[in-house]
Amino acid sequence: MYNKYMDKKISEKVINRLTLYHCILQDFIDKKIEYISSKQIATLLRIDDSQVRKDINLLNNSGKSRVGYIVKELKKSIETTLGFAKTKNAYIIGAGNLGMALAKYDNFTSYGLNIINLFDNDDSKIGKSVNNKDIINIKELPRHTKENDVDIAILTVPGKFAQSTAEYLVSANIKYIWNFTPTVLNVPEDVQVWNENLMGNFLQFTYNI
Amino acid sequence: MYNKYMDKKISEKVINRLTLYHCILQDFIDKKIEYISSKQIATLLRIDDSQVRKDINLLNNSGKSRVGYIVKELKKSIETTLGFAKTKNAYIIGAGNLGMALAKYDNFTSYGLNIINLFDNDDSKIGKSVNNKDIINIKELPRHTKENDVDIAILTVPGKFAQSTAEYLVSANIKYIWNFTPTVLNVPEDVQVWNENLMGNFLQFTYNI
Numbered sequence: 001m002y003n004k005y006m007d008k009k010i011s012e013k014v015i016n017r018l019t020l021y022h023c024i025l026q027d028f029i030d031k032k033i034e035y036i037s038s039k040q041i042a043t044l045l046r047i048d049d050s051q052v053r054k055d056i057n058l059l060n061n062s063g064k065s066r067v068g069y070i071v072k073e074l075k076k077s078i079e080t081t082l083g084f085a086k087t088k089n090a091y092i093i094g095a096g097n098l099g100m101a102l103a104k105y106d107n108f109t110s111y112g113l114n115i116i117n118l119f120d121n122d123d124s125k126i127g128k129s130v131n132n133k134d135i136i137n138i139k140e141l142p143r144h145t146k147e148n149d150v151d152i153a154i155l156t157v158p159g160k161f162a163q164s165t166a167e168y169l170v171s172a173n174i175k176y177i178w179n180f181t182p183t184v185l186n187v188p189e190d191v192q193v194w195n196e197n198l199m200g201n202f203l204q205f206t207y208n209i
Numbered sequence: 210m211y212n213k214y215m216d217k218k219i220s221e222k223v224i225n226r227l228t229l230y231h232c233i234l235q236d237f238i239d240k241k242i243e244y245i246s247s248k249q250i251a252t253l254l255r256i257d258d259s260q261v262r263k264d265i266n267l268l269n270n271s272g273k274s275r276v277g278y279i280v281k282e283l284k285k286s287i288e289t290t291l292g293f294a295k296t297k298n299a300y301i302i303g304a305g306n307l308g309m310a311l312a313k314y315d316n317f318t319s320y321g322l323n324i325i326n327l328f329d330n331d332d333s334k335i336g337k338s339v340n341n342k343d344i345i346n347i348k349e350l351p352r353h354t355k356e357n358d359v360d361i362a363i364l365t366v367p368g369k370f371a372q373s374t375a376e377y378l379v380s381a382n383i384k385y386i387w388n389f390t391p392t393v394l395n396v397p398e399d400v401q402v403w404n405e406n407l408m409g410n411f412l413q414f415t416y417n418i
Contacts, residue, residue, distance in 0.1 A: 012413040019409035024393045027372075044393050082412050097310035104306060107368065107391045111408045113415075152415070159316065163236075178414060182316045184233045184253050194414035196407075199320045200228035203291055204221040205387060205403035206322075206361070 010081070014055055018078050019111070020045055021055070025075040035068035084112040090152035090178075091144070093165060095120040095135045098180055099156040103130045116148060138165075142172040151175040159183045166193075219290070223264055227287050228320070229254055230264070234284040244277035293321040299361035299387075300353070302374060304329040304337075304344045307389055308365040312339045325357060347374075351381040360384040368392045375402075 010018075021041055028036055038056065042049035056069065059081050063073025079085065092099045095118040102108070103115055119138040120126060126137045136144065145151065153174045157165050162183035169177060170191055179185055180196045187193060219227075230250055237245055247265065251258035265278065268290050272282025288294065301308045304327040311317070312324055328347040329335060335346045345353065354360065362383045366374050371392035378386060379400055386402045388394055394402050 010416070012416075015413045015416060016406055016409040019406055019412055020393055020404060023391055027392060044395055083416070088415055088418060097306045097313060101306035101310055101365075105391075105407075107408060108411075111412065113408075113411055152418075156310075176415065176418065178411065182232055182314075183236060184229055186253055192414075194410065195229060196410060197225055197228055198314075198405075199316060199322075200225040201403065201405060202317075202322055202387065203228055203320065204224045205401075206297055206385065207219070207221075207224060207292070209297060209361075209385065 017055055022078050025071050028071045036071050037068040087112050087114050089114050089116050089150045092118040092154045094157035095125045100130050103133050145172045154178045156180045226264055231287045234280050237280045245280050246277040296321050296323050298323050298325050298359045301327040301363045303365035304334045309339050312342050354381050363387045365389045
């Protein structure tokens with residue numbers, strides 16, 4: 001079978017939009033609505049509906065009828081294309097409010113992100129659990145990454161501990177860091193960092209206010 | 210005085226990069242380092258140093274010497290250009306873990322985002338405070354937006370309450386919603402929404418893993 005999505009590299013912007021379409025489709029399913037038009041999606045996101053159609057054309061989506069896309073089919077197409085089925089295991093580093101919030105965010109699982117454990121150095125947190133995920137002493141991280149073959153870490157420690165913690169993660173063989181701290185990390189070339197630059201996002205949003 | 214940044218519209222991508230440069234500069238100041246080169250910034254962010262120089266040229270920055278940019282001057286130039294000084298007041302809606310984490314995020318203040326209060330409907334939270342910000346009954350929001358002239362809300366409620374809460378915010382005259390929920394909001398045209406699409410970001414980051 002010919003799968004369009006196996007041949008085309010999907011750009012970051014398209015991936016981002018597809019996940020937003022996915023949120024809308026989930027909402028339509030919850031409301032038991034069976035069909036959706038590109039126009040409906042476009043209106044909610046305030047983008048052009050030709051853009052929506054173009055993005056959807058990148059998918060291996062067959063569920064199109066005269067009354068619009070079939071919501072469940074389109075949702076499944078997005079999941080297949082973006083590889084939601086290919087679960088990625090990750091650890092949360094830092095069991096503060098942000099770490100806890102992310103651990104409780106059940107939506108992650110349906111997008112193929114499986115948070116296994118949280119790690120912290122605070123004795124008052126170690127041994128507790130949140131959303132069925134244990135909070136473990138950070139000293140035990142190297143053993144865990146090895147045993148569970150996890151190489152993704154979600155970094156939520158306070159900014160002043162970010163660099164030293166990142167170095168520790170690297171020494172424990174973490175290769176991908178999703179960085180929620182306001183610190184730019186200095187790590188070896190073979191380690192990839194995604195900066196969740198919250199203030200940058202806010203400033204983009206409010207620049208013209 | 211001629212200010213370059215007053216004539217040029219700065220793109221979202223540039224704004225995002227400038228905030229990352231700002232994080233690096235803060236880190237250099239903490240380490241008492243006085244000069245920084247475009248190469249140093251570029252290496253940390255794994256981008257081209259011609260890109261860094263181009264971005265910095267958009268600023269009204271005079272602090273350049275033979276040994277590099279003067280860290281403090283460059284930091285100040287970014288702050289002036291991005292309008293950090295023009296403080297924006299905002300409310301956090303939802304005093305769960307994420308709302309609490311954002312309320313505690315002191316970095317916001319230095320970027321000109323001033324969180325005034327949190328709002329929730331949970332009696333066990335109302336009346337408490339976090340980081341000197343009171344948690345107020347959401348029913349009192351309309352009075353507060355009016356009295357304090359606040360029109361920015363940071364939405365951190367659970368996804369299933371996102372749409373109804375957004376409608377309530379709109380009725381209370383909120384005009385800008387920074388949406389941390391995994392729900393695409395349907396709001397009137399004069400209300401702007403910025404989707405903090407965490408799963409989209411994660412999928413962009415991990416698409417090729």
